[in-house]
Structure formats: structure tokens, C-alpha cells
Amino acid sequence: MKQKVPEQKLRELLSKIFEVPLNAISENASPDTIETWDSLRHMNLVVALEQAFNVELSDDQVVEILSYKLIKIVLQERGVEFT
Amino acid sequence: MMPLNFGTIADSVISLPEMQEYVHSMEMSSDSLAIPIRFNFLRNVTVEGIEPYLKYHCYASGLKPKITFGDYGTIRQEILDKTSHLYATSPDIVVVSLFLETHLPNYFQSDWRAASVINDLQELFSSIAANTNSIIAINTFVPPFFTDFGIANTALSTNRYYEVLQLNQLLRSFVQANPGRFVLIDWERLLRLLGEGESMDYRFWYMSKAPFKPRFLNLYALELVKIAKALKGKSKKCLVLDCDNTLWGGIVGEDGIQGIKLDRHAYPGVVYYAFQQRVLNLHERGVLIVLCSKNNEDDVWEILDKHPSCLLKRTHLSAWRLNWEDKVTNIQSLAHDLNLGLESFVFVDDNPSECEVVKSMIPEVTVLRVPPRLHRYPSLLDQDGLFDTLTLSTEDRQRSEMYRAEATRKHEQAKYENIDDFLGSLNLSVIIHQAKPDEVPRIAQLTQKTNQFNLTTRRYSESQITSFCDAPDWAVLSLSVRDKFGDYGLTGVLIAKRETDSGTIDSLLLSCRILSKRIEVALVLQGLDLLEQKWPVKSWYAEYIPTNKNHQVEKFWQQMGFSELSNDNGHARYRLVSGAPRHRPISFITIQEKRDEAEGA
Structure with missing residues (x-):
């Protein structure tokens, strides 16, 4: 399912889930740069992405999306076009 | 910041980031009126996912939550260790979140019996009771969604599915025998409301022993908040009802006793009849029932006294205001006469502008509008545990x-x-x-x-x-x-x-x-x-x-x-x-x- 989404929406989502300022969500954001990105928040991240983009991530994708870049790639594979 | 509308079953659900944003803003603000409530979880599964939902519903109900989790699968140690969270945080409510899969080493063998497990569980729960002053919330277990022996299962007198159902029944009896101390969160019932597909997340179950999907966590949190509200004096005590299009369909002043819609069988009168049954049920629980309506008093009494399908009678009422005064004045004078605070009132009316006026003039009152989708009306008062008390005295x-x-x-x-x-x-x-x-x-x-x-x-x-x-x-x-x-x-x-x-x-x-x-x-x-x-x-x-x-x-x-x-x-x-x-x-x-x-x- 194709959908166009402003990239800002993805940044805001991560900022709320990890309770960090928006500018902490850089292209390189990952559990190494964001202290609150632990395994529990990671589950919340998956739930929030699935709700927001109306997709269900595969088992592999759940495990893979360990950086902002990888999240974008996975969502693009699932038909999301960021603007 | 006002809580966003987070619906219960049929309504749409606000997103997790929005919820976290609301919780975050409430944690930053220093609302001194919010009442502190402390939860401590003892668990053998990963339930940390409940935290945003539980916090959200607490803040939305005027409670300020503090939530701690015992370590995974260490319930007995936590009870024995006097320095554990269980004691250090002196929780108001101890939540035991238990899965049989991780509790019973022989769960997947077909020879375990509910009767042999219940003693062990009762002993575990009682030791929490003996060591704390907290209310203890235990759960019924998730029954297997498939049977071990396929269709032959039904021919077997003992099988894992029936044993779990039986164990759950034994847990219900245990809680009945210990009221006031233990509260049951009936997972089996919550699963029935949502179904397996909306409740269980097998990805996270196999990856991190985290079994539940968001909607189940939300319902679980709502049940816990009901307990917290009852414990902290937030239960409602008085139900204020409008009459026309609220107790019956139509307007008695115009349609007369013959014309109003109230009937044991026929739609739409049957919906109002079903609503009245719920009202009587609340009356039996000790909730005060009060009328507040713009009507000629005699018209209303004629229905209550003479209409064959009107379940609500004069004797059920603690007070009434059947006049042409505005509802705000009437509700305030009812509060005065009944010696109750406005925050213990729930007001039901079909008219959106009446609802709006009461909401804005006396925000302490909980205002519920008769749903435009009338079939939802009978369950209106069942939601959110408004009138719940921990026990009935x-x-x-x-x-x-x-x-x-x-x-x-x-x-x-x-x-x-x-x-x-x-x-x-x-x-x-x-x-x-x-x-x-x-x-x-x-x-x-x-x-x-x-x-x-x-x-x-x-x-x-x-x-x-x-x-x-x-x-x-x-x-x-x-x-x-x-x-x-x-x-x-x-x-x-x-x-x-x-x-x-x-x-x-x-x-x-x-x-x-x-x-x-x-x-x-x-x-x-x-x-x-x-x-x-x-x-x-x-x-x-x-x-x-x-x-x-x-x-x-x-x-x-x-x-x-x-x-x-x-x-x-x-x-x-x-x-x-x-x-x-x-x-x-x-x-x-x-x-x-x-x-x-x-x-x-």
C-alpha cells in the first residue's frame, strides 16, 4: 500500500516514544545515541510505527530496525514514501 | 492538558506516542490535587509495556501513579527479600502478572491438574498478603487457544484446556473467599472481549516473553485503574437522570403515557427498558438514583407509577427536581440536600447542549450523553467502573x-x-x-x-x-x-x-x-x-x-x-x-x- 508521509512525522513519533527532544532524532539515531532506546521502548517503537503507518512488521524487521536510517528503509520497503 | 478520548472497546484508540506525550506533560506539571497511587508488579512475564497505558488512565482519573516492576520471574525471592521493591515502595496495589507457561515446569505435559496447582498458588498469594498491607490484584490464566488432541480433545475427561478453565474457576473462588484483600483481574474475560488476534503478540512473546498487544494492555490498565479509583475514594455515589429520551423514548408532555417508547420487547422502547435494568442494578449496589428533568411533575409520576414497562419506581429515588429551573441550579441544590460533593455525581441526559452546560458550569460532575447510536446506551454506565467499590457492604x-x-x-x-x-x-x-x-x-x-x-x-x-x-x-x-x-x-x-x-x-x-x-x-x-x-x-x-x-x-x-x-x-x-x-x-x-x-x- 503506497502512502506519502512527511518525514517530520516519523521524527516526532520517535521523539515522543523515547521522550527525547526532536533534535536528538538525527539520521544516525540508534540505541547507541539515545539512552532511552532500550529493549522495552523498542517494543513500544514497533507498536507505534505499526499504528502510525498501518503496517505489520515481519519478525526480521522487528529485530532489524535498530537505527533511524534502518527504520526509514524498512518503512520504504513497505510502501511508505517520505516527503 | 485534557486527556484525549481513549475509547474502551468499540471506539478508536489514541496512538501510543500521543499517550506518552500526555503522560510526559502530566509528569512535568505539579498538579497538587492528583492523588498518589503506587503499583508494584510481581510477574513471570514481560509486562512493562503496560506502563504508558496505566499512567495515562491514572492521570486522566486524577491519580498520580508510581509504578515499579519486580525482576522477571523472581516472585518468591521478592517476597522473601525484605529490601525488594515490594517492601521498599510500600505499594497500594501489588499486581501479580502470572503465566502458567513460565510458572509450571510441566505445563505442556498433559498430566498436570488444576487441583494440584491451586494450593501452590494460594500459598504464594497468601504469603504476599501476610507480608504487606496492599490490595493484591491477581489474574486468571490464558486458556490454550487450541486443544492438544484436536477434535478428540472433547472426548477426554482431562486435558490442558479444561484444566486451565477449572483452575481459573478455583481462582475466582479464592478471591471470593478473601474479599477486600484480593481483587481478580479476569484475563479470561478480557480475552473474550478482544479475542486472541487483538490480545496476543506472539512475536514479542517469543522474542522477549512479552505476551500482550496494545489493546489488551489498555484494558488490563483500565481494570487496575478501577481498583485504584475505588481505593482512593474516587467512586461515584449518585446517578442523576434526565427523563424524556433518557428514561424512555419520546417526550411525555407531548406523546403522553401511551405514546412514549418504553417496552419490554419492541425496539426502540426495549433499549430504554434495558437501560432502566442497569439503573436498578446500580440502585441495588447502593448508588443513589435521582431525577432532574424539565417536566411537569405529574407527567413523570404517571409514568413511574402506571407505565407497565417502567421498572424505575418512586421508591427507588432518593430525590428529584422535576421543574423548569436550569439543570446546574438543580444539581447544585441536589448536592446540598443529599450532603454529597458534586464530584460524586454522574449526570445522564440526551440533550447535547444540556450536557455541555453542566460540563462547563460544574466540571466536577461526570456528564454522560445518551449515545446517538442507541444500542450502545444500556452499557453506558458499565464503562470505566464509575461506581465501583472494592467490596459491597x-x-x-x-x-x-x-x-x-x-x-x-x-x-x-x-x-x-x-x-x-x-x-x-x-x-x-x-x-x-x-x-x-x-x-x-x-x-x-x-x-x-x-x-x-x-x-x-x-x-x-x-x-x-x-x-x-x-x-x-x-x-x-x-x-x-x-x-x-x-x-x-x-x-x-x-x-x-x-x-x-x-x-x-x-x-x-x-x-x-x-x-x-x-x-x-x-x-x-x-x-x-x-x-x-x-x-x-x-x-x-x-x-x-x-x-x-x-x-x-x-x-x-x-x-x-x-x-x-x-x-x-x-x-x-x-x-x-x-x-x-x-x-x-x-x-x-x-x-x-x-x-x-x-x-x-
Whole structure:
């Protein structure tokens, strides 16, 4: 399912889930740069992405999306076009 | 920041980031009115995912949550280790989240039996009860969604599926046998509401032993918040109903008794009939039912008295305002007459503008609108546990009887010019004594629910009350009241503790239904006399802790002859030297210490 989404929406989502300022969500954001990105928040991240983009991530994708870049790639594979 | 609409079952769900944003903003703000509530989870699965949902519903209900999790799968150790979170955080509510898959080593063998597991579980739960004062919320187990032996399963007298169902039934019995201490969160029922697809997340189950999807976590959190609200005195006490298009379809003034829609079988009248059944059910639980409607009074009575399908009768009502005044004025005067705070009212009306006016003018009142999708109406009052109490006491079941006696009293009062003459005519008789074990549930409930005549507003659970009763340096006194019109039941509590040569009044409270009768004076005078017989103390200390509901007792200790020692932003401390002159005894109240044998107690 194709959908166009402003990239800002993805940044805001991560900022709320990890309770960090928006500018902490850089292209390189990952559990190494964001202290609150632990395994529990990671589950919340998956739930929030699935709700927001109306997709269900595969088992592999759940495990893979360990950086902002990888999240974008996975969502693009699932038909999301960021603007 | 107002909570966003987070629907229950059928409605749309706000997103997790929005919820976290709301929680975050509430954590940053210092809302001093929010009541603290502490949860500690003991679990053998990953349930941390519940945290945003639980926090969200707590903040939306005026509660300020503190949530801690014991380590994964270490329940027994946490109970044994006196330095664990279980003790360090002194939780109001201990939540046990238990899965059989991780609890029973032989769960997947077909030879385990519910009967052999239940003893082990009861022992585990009881050891939590023995070591804490908390309310303990346990869960029923998730039954297998598939059967081990396929269709042949049904032919087997013993199989894993039936054993789990049976074990759940044994857990329900266990909780029934220990009311007030244990509360059951019936996962089996929540699963029935949502189904497996919306409840279970097998990805996270296999990756991190986190079994639940968001909607299940949300329902689980809502159930826990119901317990928290009941424990912290947030249950509603009075249901205010509009009449036309609320108790029946149509307008009685125009359609007449023949024309309104109210019927045992036929749509849409049957929906109103079903709603009335729910109203009667609440009446049975002790919720006061009140009418507030713009109607000719006689039209309404004609329906209540004569309509064959009108379940609600005059005798169910504690009060009414059937007139053409605005609803805000009417609700305020009802609150005054019933001696209840506006925050204990729930108002139901079909008219969106009436709802809006009440909501904006008296925001304390919970306003519910008759849903435009009428089929949802009967379950309107079941949601969110508005009227829930942890247990039902005898007083709850008799409450409307008592309020009817009160109406007779009010009527009688009009005949007297002088209030003392009137009170004298009531033949008031009070019984004050040390709390007996069978009174503990009602006493705990009073500490949880009483808001107005409550000097310190300390909320206690049944087990805390029991431990006060058992401790030599604590005392719990109960007050029961009767007059010539009827019995008010157990309606007052005084809790005191003893230091070396002084005593402190920890709590003093009176149910709103016996206010304005000088009974509080009798309770304090007789209470201190009784206590001094066993504690030879030199002075008494007392406190007033202000809340936004107990202003009426701000000066109470001064009136009783206590002198103020300190005052910290309204939180005042007082002292009374033992033997100093106290308030003069109230001549028209008879005081007894024991229940009469003749009454059969």
C-alpha cells in the first residue's frame, strides 16, 4: 500500500516514544545515541510505527530496525514514501 | 492538558506516542490535587509495556501513579527479600502478572491438574498478603487457544484446556473467599472481549516473553485503574437522570403515557427498558438514583407509577427536581440536600447542549450523553467502573432505605423552629466501641470514600485497619447511629495511636448522611473517654489536613476545645491537655458502648 508521509512525522513519533527532544532524532539515531532506546521502548517503537503507518512488521524487521536510517528503509520497503 | 478520548472497546484508540506525550506533560506539571497511587508488579512475564497505558488512565482519573516492576520471574525471592521493591515502595496495589507457561515446569505435559496447582498458588498469594498491607490484584490464566488432541480433545475427561478453565474457576473462588484483600483481574474475560488476534503478540512473546498487544494492555490498565479509583475514594455515589429520551423514548408532555417508547420487547422502547435494568442494578449496589428533568411533575409520576414497562419506581429515588429551573441550579441544590460533593455525581441526559452546560458550569460532575447510536446506551454506565467499590457492604445494600428515612426526617424537621428541638425529637442513639472484625470492611470503605467530614483523609485498606486493631498502641473506634426513623448503620470512625504519654488522632471521619446532628461531638467526647480508660495519656494531638473537599471541618478541633500548635499552609496541628474542659456533652444523644443483645446484633 503506497502512502506519502512527511518525514517530520516519523521524527516526532520517535521523539515522543523515547521522550527525547526532536533534535536528538538525527539520521544516525540508534540505541547507541539515545539512552532511552532500550529493549522495552523498542517494543513500544514497533507498536507505534505499526499504528502510525498501518503496517505489520515481519519478525526480521522487528529485530532489524535498530537505527533511524534502518527504520526509514524498512518503512520504504513497505510502501511508505517520505516527503 | 485534557486527556484525549481513549475509547474502551468499540471506539478508536489514541496512538501510543500521543499517550506518552500526555503522560510526559502530566509528569512535568505539579498538579497538587492528583492523588498518589503506587503499583508494584510481581510477574513471570514481560509486562512493562503496560506502563504508558496505566499512567495515562491514572492521570486522566486524577491519580498520580508510581509504578515499579519486580525482576522477571523472581516472585518468591521478592517476597522473601525484605529490601525488594515490594517492601521498599510500600505499594497500594501489588499486581501479580502470572503465566502458567513460565510458572509450571510441566505445563505442556498433559498430566498436570488444576487441583494440584491451586494450593501452590494460594500459598504464594497468601504469603504476599501476610507480608504487606496492599490490595493484591491477581489474574486468571490464558486458556490454550487450541486443544492438544484436536477434535478428540472433547472426548477426554482431562486435558490442558479444561484444566486451565477449572483452575481459573478455583481462582475466582479464592478471591471470593478473601474479599477486600484480593481483587481478580479476569484475563479470561478480557480475552473474550478482544479475542486472541487483538490480545496476543506472539512475536514479542517469543522474542522477549512479552505476551500482550496494545489493546489488551489498555484494558488490563483500565481494570487496575478501577481498583485504584475505588481505593482512593474516587467512586461515584449518585446517578442523576434526565427523563424524556433518557428514561424512555419520546417526550411525555407531548406523546403522553401511551405514546412514549418504553417496552419490554419492541425496539426502540426495549433499549430504554434495558437501560432502566442497569439503573436498578446500580440502585441495588447502593448508588443513589435521582431525577432532574424539565417536566411537569405529574407527567413523570404517571409514568413511574402506571407505565407497565417502567421498572424505575418512586421508591427507588432518593430525590428529584422535576421543574423548569436550569439543570446546574438543580444539581447544585441536589448536592446540598443529599450532603454529597458534586464530584460524586454522574449526570445522564440526551440533550447535547444540556450536557455541555453542566460540563462547563460544574466540571466536577461526570456528564454522560445518551449515545446517538442507541444500542450502545444500556452499557453506558458499565464503562470505566464509575461506581465501583472494592467490596459491597451491608450499608451499601441498605443505603437507599436509609435515604428514604432521611427524606422523612427532612419533612419532620420543617415542623420545628429550633434545630436542637428537632434533634431532640429524633431519639438519637449512638454506639461507640472498639472496632470488631466484622466491621473492618465497612471501616476501610469509609476511609476510602469519605471526603467531606474527614479531618485527615487518610485512605486505608482492610488489612491496614486490621493491623491497627491488633496493635496495642493503635485503636480503631466505630460509631453506629440509630434514631426513631431508622438505622444509619456504621457511619463514623476514629483511629488513634499512642506515643509514650500522649495520644494522636490519626483519622476522624463521619459519613455525610449523619452530618449536622452533633454526632461528631459525641464521637470525640466518648471516643477520648474510652481511649483514656486504656491509655493514661497526658495530652491529645490532632491534625487537620486540607483537601478541596473538607473545608467544613477546618475549625473542628478548635470547636472541640483543642488549641492550635502550628499551621503549615492550612495543614494544622492541635493539642488538647487531657482533663481540660472539652465541648459540653450533647444532652439529646444516648451513648452506648455495646450493641444490645436484644437487637440480636
